[in-house]
Amino acid sequence: MEFGNLTFEPAAEHIDLVADAVRAALESGADGVLVAEIDPDVADTAAFCERYGIGMADGANCVIIEGKRGDAIRYAVCMILATDRIDVNGAVRQTLDAKKASFASMDTATAATGMEYGGITPVGVPAEWALLVDEAVAASGPLVIGSGLRRSKLLVTGEYLTGLPGAQVLPIAKPPAPPA
Template identity: 50%
Template sequence: MRAPIGSFDNAAPAADRLDLLTGPVASAVTAGWGGFPAEQIIHVDTDPDIADTAVFVEHHGAELLDRSANCVVVAGKRGGEATLAACVVLSHSRVDVNGAVRRQLGARKASFAPMDTAVGRTGMEYGGITPVGLPADWPLLLDPAVVDAEWVLIGSGSRRGKLIVPGKALAALPGAVIVEGLGLRG
């Protein structure tokens, strides 16, 4: 199978690679969501040593920087209570944690969640966290540029491999909210 973006040697429907996905991601891929069948979700098998965006793009081509998205876990705090959420922005952007995220969560303070919290609560590997398969009660904040992308490369829940999904499919995930200004360029 040829991947819709990039020049990956090893692409296949994610439903055929459930053994390479973490439990929550495999369950979400199997179930499908928002009318997007599992066949539209593509898995590309990649080296876990180059999973970090900068190294991945250097290895697979700079054109992927505009077609890749990062998913980060944040914690919004208000009155001693914390709300975990995931934020997805294109890889050339950074998440506006202290502005857009804080306002969207109605938090007094927002910050990136500690690694052990992000990994423990998602059931995914650090460096591979993806919006696919997140806890259903979490807000999923999406930058409009991610949703507008025809295809976007995201984590697969594991450092080994990536998923390629239609941007609109991410907006159909549980808890998804499109947030203007979520991603800050640069």
């Protein structure tokens, strides 16, 4: 399938283009999941969209949030449109029942997921983590997301993301900040 300037093919046929954790998750169901190889130097959202002719609204970012209450630490995998910002201290913190919530460190996110920074995806994340999908993502058609590696991207639908184990659809995004 052509999307932007990329040709996406069935992920099940190109399993070498996804991280090990993603591969394991796709073994239980990869229907409709497509993958395309990209230049890893442009894996970050804005550079990727510019290089491959894909609109920011056609991509979803995966953000790992760490919530703390006392000695308890909880993690959430959050999916928001690339055009939006995440409501860390509102909806996400409340969902995690945390006193404090913040972005997980790069080292924590990569070590716990087994994925590369800039390629983290909700497919194959630890099962005990909350998976929060913003309403706009859930309602979206084709979306480009990470593959667990910087050298490729997955093409999925919002419906696929909401069907992942433990997924919850919530309003966790805020509109982008107005230009300065």
